[in-house]
Amino acid sequence: MSIENVLITGASAGIGEGLARLFAADGARLILVARNATRLHRLAAELQQLHGVEHVVIAHDLAVPGAAKMLFDELLLRHLRVDVLVNNAGFGHNDRFATIPIDEQLAMVQLNIATLVHLTHLILPQMIERREGRILNLGSTASFQPGPFCAVYFATKAFVLSFSEALWDEVREDNISVTCLCPGPTRTEFGARAGMNDNWNFAHASMSTADVCRIGYRGFRRGKRIIIPGLVNRLLTFSVRLSPRRAVLRIMRLWQRPKTLAPAVVVQRSEPVATSPRVTPARENARGVPAGLATSSVEHSAGE
Numbered sequence: 001m002s003i004e005n006v007l008i009t010g011a012s013a014g015i016g017e018g019l020a021r022l023f024a025a026d027g028a029r030l031i032l033v034a035r036n037a038t039r040l041h042r043l044a045a046e047l048q049q050l051h052g053v054e055h056v057v058i059a060h061d062l063a064v065p066g067a068a069k070m071l072f073d074e075l076l077l078r079h080l081r082v083d084v085l086v087n088n089a090g091f092g093h094n095d096r097f098a099t100i101p102i103d104e105q106l107a108m109v110q111l112n113i114a115t116l117v118h119l120t121h122l123i124l125p126q127m128i129e130r131r132e133g134r135i136l137n138l139g140s141t142a143s144f145q146p147g148p149f150c151a152v153y154f155a156t157k158a159f160v161l162s163f164s165e166a167l168w169d170e171v172r173e174d175n176i177s178v179t180c181l182c183p184g185p186t187r188t189e190f191g192a193r194a195g196m197n198d199n200w201n202f203a204h205a206s207m208s209t210a211d212v213c214r215i216g217y218r219g220f221r222r223g224k225r226i227i228i229p230g231l232v233n234r235l236l237t238f239s240v241r242l243s244p245r246r247a248v249l250r251i252m253r254l255w256q257r258p259k260t261l262a263p264a265v266v267v268q269r270s271e272p273v274a275t276s277p278r279v280t281p282a283r284e285n286a287r288g289v290p291a292g293l294a295t296s297s298v299e300h301s302a303g304e
């Protein structure tokens, strides 16, 4: 039997690295992709020493347009077949939509959605032709409802779940499984990168990376469509389906609101303002917007 080739995006840290360890322990040959080449080479060397299989490292920024095609061309050049595709690389940012730099949010859409779709579209035809293949996409408990103060991130993860489920149905007759792993807060580098270190859920209700990967890997091997690790996460996502959308939004707002918000968008005007500007409510000020900004400036409606 030929060795299983597993391509994992975002394999240099967190869940991607954890899954890489599990695939390697089962004898797979890994194609490890992320930006940090040093980390990827260190992981590849360690896993080769442990399990005796040589792995492939491709250092690549997947958040730029065309990244998936460049990666695919590299695979062709090296004659690398992909039996399992793990679309794991992703990031979030916790703040007002209006104050997070637009380049960063577009990079998030590019990485979390566009690269995932493009890579899948490039690799899937070969799987269909062989009538064999597996895809594991990283969704989130964020996939199940909108997330104020993480608006774009939650929307990208809703896309990933919807896309994965539709694809699961399309390709199962081709003997291909598509799984969407939807973890809740997990102790990886994600929280710090997203600016969510002071988020209550991350601080008090997060799962270990090892547990999430173990549950995700087992469900993936069984060909499950959706995997939500942890009883609390499963109950929460289930309760969202039964609750009024407005109530869900209010709760998510409380959970997701950062303790310290970046200053709201400020428009400096040289002319007197003709129309009534929106006045920053006092309670918003008490939550961290510098008082000077709210009183001396006109503010776009960013959060309320």
Ligand SMILES: NC(=O)c1ccc[n+]([C@@H]2O[C@H](COP(=O)([O-])OP(=O)(O)OC[C@H]3O[C@@H](n4cnc5c(N)ncnc54)[C@H](OP(=O)(O)O)[C@@H]3O)[C@@H](O)[C@H]2O)c1
Binding pocket: 009, 010, 011, 012, 013, 014, 015, 016, 033, 034, 035, 036, 037, 060, 061, 062, 063, 064, 088, 089, 090, 091, 092, 111, 138, 139, 140, 141, 182, 183, 184, 185, 186, 187, 188, 189, 190, 191, 193
């Ligand atoms: N941790 C959580 O609470 C949580 C919960 C639900 C879902 N998820 C999802 O799980 C997935 C993995 O996240 P994680 O928690 O393991 O986060 P992490 O520890 O920050 O790891 C993210 C991985 O993605 C890679 N990556 C980031 N930007 C990239 C880019 N531009 N090009 C290529 N690779 C890039 C990173 O490597 P480099 O920096 O080396 O590029 C790293 O290997 C993400 O899709 C995330 O949305 C996480």
